[in-house]
Amino acid sequence: MKVLQFTVPVPLDKTIIVQRDVLPYFYPHLHRHQEVQLTWIQQGEGTLVADNNMHAFRPSDIFWLGANQPHIFKSDPSYFAPRSRKKIMALVIFFNPDGNLSALFNLPEMKPLKNFVQQQQCGFKVPALQTPDISAQMLRIANSNGPEQLMHFVELLRLLSGCPDISPLAAVNKKVTVSDHDGIRIGNIYNYIMHNYEHPITLEDAASQVHMTPHAFCRFFKKHTLHTFVSFLNEVRINEACKKLTDGNYDNIATVAYTSGFNSITNFNRVFKSVTGKSPSEYLNSYFQHVEKTGQQQ
Incomplete structure (x- = not known):
């Protein structure tokens, strides 16, 4: 199994993928995918590993993960305990700026937002003051379809691009290329350390x-x-x-x-x-x- 390269299921009639997760714990393997990922933690806590950096996550946190950025939302050990009744809830939005959306991003009017997306390959955490507006906009996207959803998506990018004091989740100039085989081994090491x-x-x-x-x-x-x-x-x-x-x-x-x-x-x-x-x-x-x-x- 290719732990690092993960394929996000894309409906034929969708360019923006909305996923609502209600699970005992987050997907427990280090992985990456072509799509940019925006995750709003609604319930659950643990550690986000993005590239080679770690960040605690709690309810209300929102994280942007760049395309092909290796990551894992590692739920706290209590979520894996026998008979645990805990669960996680998250709203996740995926989009591929180089896929069907490339025509939108290549419009002259979209240049500022295209530049913003390209500059966020190392990911970031949405500042706490902006999370109410960003989460509300994510809900609008999740609850709409067709042209309305696309318009809400553009507005989401506009709001995100206006967030002040964005700090990358990982070192900007230290991107590491990892093969699938080595990714499996690194994922096993991360998993072992974070459980013990x-x-x-x-x-x-x-x-x-x-x-x-x-x-x-x-x-x-x-x-x-x-x-x-x-x-x-x-x-x-x-x-x-x-x-x-x-x-x-x-x-x-x-x-x-x-x-x-x-x-x-x-x-x-x-x-x-x-x-x-x-x-x-x-x-x-x-x-x-x-x-x-x-x-x-x-």
């Missing part, structure tokens, strides 16, 4: 998942992810720690450290600051100040 990050994981453990020697695994992993194994594992653990901190469901910061896979609070604090640029307490203060400011502006 809270436990001790050695280099040998990870290498055994893809039947490689530790030395060969280190070269392979760095070549295809631009991370060392340790730096990637640390980022996964810190990403999970950030989610635990901002959710507020913890006794103290030491509990967050140990349940995120760190064996000492000193090491946790050091790695946390190296990844986020802030100490855990500084990160929390910054997060809640941002939440308060966003709430006031809305």
Whole structure:
């Protein structure tokens, strides 16, 4: 099975594909497709891996993923637990600017929007202040057909192109080409790490998942992810720690450290600051100040 190259089913009478997902968890494999993808998380939480970067996702988040950008929305481990009654809900819009829509994008009036789409190959997260307008427009697209749907789609692109302070999901100048075979192996490694990050994981453990020697695994992993194994594992653990901190469901910061896979609070604090640029307490203060400011502006 080609884990990376994924084919989005395209109806013969559609150029804009709308998909409503209500599932126990998100599609659990690293994949890519020709279509640009806009995903509105309505229910569910976890980690988005886009190219070689990680981002926590929660309800109300909206993400743009570029054409052929490798990605996976990895639901939190609790969604995979036996007898779990959790479910995810998402509204997803796919479109291929180089397919049937190319005639639309080649119109002179569409040049600004075409340039915008071409500039977003590394994806982005819609800023929180713009999510109400963008999600409402996505609903208009989902609930319409024919010319009306196309007009709503153009308006969606116009709204997105006006979003300020867009930051790419992945490094702009570090796109990595991955074959299907290597993509399967990388997907297996990601899957293993993200299911076991809270436990001790050695280099040998990870290498055994893809039947490689530790030395060969280190070269392979760095070549295809631009991370060392340790730096990637640390980022996964810190990403999970950030989610635990901002959710507020913890006794103290030491509990967050140990349940995120760190064996000492000193090491946790050091790695946390190296990844986020802030100490855990500084990160929390910054997060809640941002939440308060966003709430006031809305």
